[in-house]
Amino acid sequence: MLIPQELLNKYGAETETYPSSHIIFHEGDTPKYYYQIVEGRIKLNHYNDEGKELIFAILEKGLSVCELLLFIDKTYPVNAKTFGECTVIKLSKKSFEKLLDENPQTSRDINKFISERLYYKYIMLQNNSSLRPHVRVKGALDYYKSFSDKTDKFSYEIPLTRQQLASLTALRVETVIRTVKKLEKEGVLKIINRKIFV
Known part of the structure; x- marks a missing residue:
């Protein structure tokens, strides 16, 4: 797990289970929660003008979902959709910020995770070109x-x-x-x- 579930619970996180093909958030929604996958998988996708699906990532157990958008004032550029039944722990943005302020090691872990993800995204962009x-x-x-x-x-x-x-x-x-x-x-x-x- 990126952030231990006990720590998330301490700050008021809720656990929810979604059915297959459930949209957790839509492209254009405002980020309000930190999401972390407990069980199952989530895909991040976008549909182009012709209706063709483009998949940006498929996230598995233990990973967070678009956490980097909690640090900026932007809407989601993708949809988050479940593969099969999926259990997610979610924490409000305000509580997430408090958790990071009060737990510097966790904050560093998140920064490292985001940095690694961005690094590999750059590599993927190079490869896809x-x-x-x-x-x-x-x-x-x-x-x-x-x-x-x-x-x-x-x-x-x-x-x-x-x-x-x-x-x-x-x-x-x-x-x-x-x-x-x-x-x-x-x-x-x-x-x-x-x-x-x-």
Whole structure:
């Protein structure tokens, strides 16, 4: 967990369980809560003018959701939608600020987490500007593994379908499927029961 649940509870956090495909917040909403995933997964997405879904991230247990927007006066640029049933702990913005003020180590941990996330976002942006599909796909896989403490080769299961990888990298699904097979032949990843491991 990014912030221990006991500490969040101490400052008045509430735990909520949402059904599959529940929208926690919409693009354009004003951030009012710090959200942290207890169980399940949440995707951050946006729909372009043509109605095509673009996925920016898929967040798993222990991660926070768009916490950086609690530090600035901006609305959400994305939607947050659950994958399957999802349990989230949420803390009001005011209480979150108080928690950080009174717990400097937690504040440093949040700063480090945001910095790491931004670093890997820059790397992903660089990769997604490439015309080579294998650079885009490998960049997305590396980005997801960066949030895991599993560092051994083929120890981390990528929590994305081929369709989600396509949405994340702005590639066609067919291109992603071919690219994943190519990366497997090159020893970059392993496919076990149709799941991708890096």
